Amino acid sequence: MEDLLKVGVITTTHGVRGEVKVFPTTDNAERFLDLDYVLLDTGKELRRLDIRNVRFFKNLAILKFKGIDNINDIEMYKGRDLWIPREEGQELGENEYYIADLLDMEVVLEDGSKFGILKDVMETGANDVYVVETTDGREVLLPAISECIRDVNPEENKMTVHLMKGLL
Numbered sequence: 001m002e003d004l005l006k007v008g009v010i011t012t013t014h015g016v017r018g019e020v021k022v023f024p025t026t027d028n029a030e031r032f033l034d035l036d037y038v039l040l041d042t043g044k045e046l047r048r049l050d051i052r053n054v055r056f057f058k059n060l061a062i063l064k065f066k067g068i069d070n071i072n073d074i075e076m077y078k079g080r081d082l083w084i085p086r087e088e089g090q091e092l093g094e095n096e097y098y099i100a101d102l103l104d105m106e107v108v109l110e111d112g113s114k115f116g117i118l119k120d121v122m123e124t125g126a127n128d129v130y131v132v133e134t135t136d137g138r139e140v141l142l143p144a145i146s147e148c149i150r151d152v153n154p155e156e157n158k159m160t161v162h163l164m165k166g167l168l
Helices: 029-034 071-077
Strands: 004-014 019-024 037-041 046-057 060-065 081-085 106-109 114-122 129-134 139-143 149-153 158-161
Touching: 004 029, 004 037, 004 060, 004 071, 019 029, 029 046, 029 060, 114 139
Parallel strands: 106 158
Antiparallel strands: 004 019, 004 081, 019 060, 037 046, 037 081, 046 060, 106 114, 114 129, 129 139, 149 158
16 A cells, blocks of 8 residues: 555646646545645655645646745646645545555456456546456456446455456
């Protein structure tokens, strides 16, 4: 399990006073209102940035950090990820998982036979879609619905699936 959870990506600067537009990688963009700080992946290290102000514009969060008051102080971090420690993450409900905990999970069929490895999660409007690389190297898309995903066990790093008609 990852010690850090990705909460967003800096897309661009906003104005000249050091604000940034952030694309949230969390289900709820308003999550930023509850955060005191984020960890910026500078490419060399993780830098703590204390959040001074949060606003929202369309699907983006606009963040202002303490001590960053000029566009030149933040512009170099466009495209960089923002993280939080796992203990700062939101509590999950039943059958909810952090994407980081699902990646590289072994996927097996109901009879226990190996099917593949979960490589990505696509977030769509209706439900997530799991991208599985099968044991023979193909890519299969599985809808994250109870009819298809029978069991998820992060402790064993295993997911059991039912292949519905038409998925292969």
